[in-house]
Amino acid sequence: MQQLSDADPATILQNTALIESLEVTKKTSTEIKEQQAIAKDTEIKINSLREIYRKVAAEGAMLYFLLIQFCIVDHMYQYSLESFTTFFFKAIDKTEAFEDEEVRVLALREVIRFVIYQWVSRGLFEKHKQIFRCQLTFRLMQK
Numbered sequence: 001m002q003q004l005s006d007a008d009p010a011t012i013l014q015n016t017a018l019i020e021s022l023e024v025t026k027k028t029s030t031e032i033k034e035q036q037a038i039a040k041d042t043e044i045k046i047n048s049l050r051e052i053y054r055k056v057a058a059e060g061a062m063l064y065f066l067l068i069q070f071c072i073v074d075h076m077y078q079y080s081l082e083s084f085t086t087f088f089f090k091a092i093d094k095t096e097a098f099e100d101e102e103v104r105v106l107a108l109r110e111v112i113r114f115v116i117y118q119w120v121s122r123g124l125f126e127k128h129k130q131i132f133r134c135q136l137t138f139r140l141m142q143k
Helices: 002-006 016-072 081-094 101-122 126-142
Strands: none
Touching: 016 081, 016 101, 016 126, 081 101, 101 126
């Protein structure tokens, strides 16, 4: 832009460096507009998918907070967020991929419930397994 303002109006058409610079600027501007359009479409897709997968996140949060409260039953039942996320991600990896996102969400929720249930049940006393199953069932019924 500085070159354009400093150019002599009488010889502006003969200034090839200025013309090439303006063409590069125009091309860059066009590329930026295209990238902005792609970014806007991507943002819309991400927001849509985030809303679809929000159910999976809510399910995970519900399960985690259920486990955190289970230390009331016995003080040795204390689960870390790190171990929970390990099993949560294992469940995600075990879930079959589907074309339809809604079907994938339902499958994710089932597999996550089952994997977390197996993991927790493995470490519970027999007398506390029934309590855990009841609490899990009640939480699921609250939805």
